[in-house]
Amino acid sequence: MTENPPRSVLLASPRSFCAGVERAIEIVERLLDQRGGPVYVRKQIVHNVHVVKSLEARGAVFVEELSEVPFGATAVFSAHGVAPAVRAEARLRDLDVLDATCPLVTKVHAEARRFAERGDTIVLIGHAGHEEVEGTLGEAPDQMVLVETVEDVLALDITGPVSYLTQTTLAVDETAEVIEALERKFPQVRGPGSDDICYATTNRQVAIREVAARSDLVLVVGSRNSSNSVRMVELAARTGTPAYLIDDASEIDPSWLVGVTSVGLSAGASAPPELVDEVVAALEALGSVSVSTHTTATETISFTLPPAVRRAR
Numbered sequence: 299m300t301e302n303p304p305r306s307v308l309l310a311s312p313r314s315f316c317a318g319v320e321r322a323i324e325i326v327e328r329l330l331d332q333r334g335g336p337v338y339v340r341k342q343i344v345h346n347v348h349v350v351k352s353l354e355a356r357g358a359v360f361v362e363e364l365s366e367v368p369f370g371a372t373a374v375f376s377a378h379g380v381a382p383a384v385r386a387e388a389r390l391r392d393l394d395v396l397d398a399t400c401p402l403v404t405k406v407h408a409e410a411r412r413f414a415e416r417g418d419t420i421v422l423i424g425h426a427g428h429e430e431v432e433g434t435l436g437e438a439p440d441q442m443v444l445v446e447t448v449e450d451v452l453a454l455d456i457t458g459p460v461s462y463l464t465q466t467t468l469a470v471d472e473t474a475e476v477i478e479a480l481e482r483k484f485p486q487v488r489g490p491g492s493d494d495i496c497y498a499t500t501n502r503q504v505a506i507r508e509v510a511a512r513s514d515l516v517l518v519v520g521s522r523n524s525s526n527s528v529r530m531v532e533l534a535a536r537t538g539t540p541a542y543l544i545d546d547a548s549e550i551d552p553s554w555l556v557g558v559t560s561v562g563l564s565a566g567a568s569a570p571p572e573l574v575d576e577v578v579a580a581l582e583a584l585g586s587v588s589v590s591t592h593t594t595a596t597e598t599i600s601f602t603l604p605p606a607v608r609r610a611r
Contacts, residue, residue: 311594
């Protein structure tokens with residue numbers, strides 16, 4: 299009897315943690331090492347259930363709003379950034395705040411303030427309800443309008459100077475279409491000096507597109523509230539390859555693998571790399587596999603920690 303050839307697993311690279319996520323997690327870890335618990339974190343530090351559970355086990359307490367944090371306690375702002383009103387509330391509650399906002403999100407906030415100061419109406423391209431979008435909108439709530447689609451752009455009624463910004467974790471190709479629509483409708487529209495969609499989002503989308511084209515099935519490890527992870531699945535599906543978002547190996551449905559000889563595998567920027575290893579192990583348990591890596595970029599970026607946690611552990 300002839301054995302079936304091994305199922306190929308093609309790992310997309312880059313994948314998993316980006317520099318902003320690593321920085322945010324390390325801020326909380328160092329605080330817990332230095333001060334012990336509880337350390338209060340407003341919202342999820344990054345959008346991944348496994349990261350949150352791990353930090354909770356060490357003494358982090360995740361809250362939705364600062365009103366849940368005792369006066370004078372240590373609090374951390376998540377990687378997604380916060381509105382100025384949240385910072386003001388933290389001061390009123392005399393909180394010892396560590397800001398884990400990704401520096402690339404901070405860049406977008408600075409652009410929002412600059413565009414608002416020159417009197418522009420700012421069109422923010424992003425997903426309603428996302429924490430990053432809510433924080434950015436809070437920089438200039440009276441001068442900013444949110445759009446998600448080309449149709450939203452066509453419905454805009456704006457007079458005077460217009461500029462645009464984007465959420466950092468959007469689909470690159472879809473966002474380009476929205477920007478083109480803005481430029482057609484408002485020929486004098488001005489954008490940021492450099493793309494707001496971050497390097498990690500772009501790199502992971504490029505990698506997953508190429509891997510999807512070589513695969514019968516794509517699996518992306520990430521949580522359902524992770525924007526960049528969801529965009530990766532959508533992008534893979536647009537290539538015509540079935541694609542699924544899974545939090546971990548336990549969510550693999552063996553029926554997905556029927557007739558599949560090649561599996562593309564990646565992980566969103568907030569997903570721990572060990573979860574990818576566990577998925578590979580789970581696939582190996584379902585049959586012989588051969589694993590290879592397809593690299594489209596090498597990431598060397600790192601971000602400095604805040605002074606309060608920069609000293610040695």
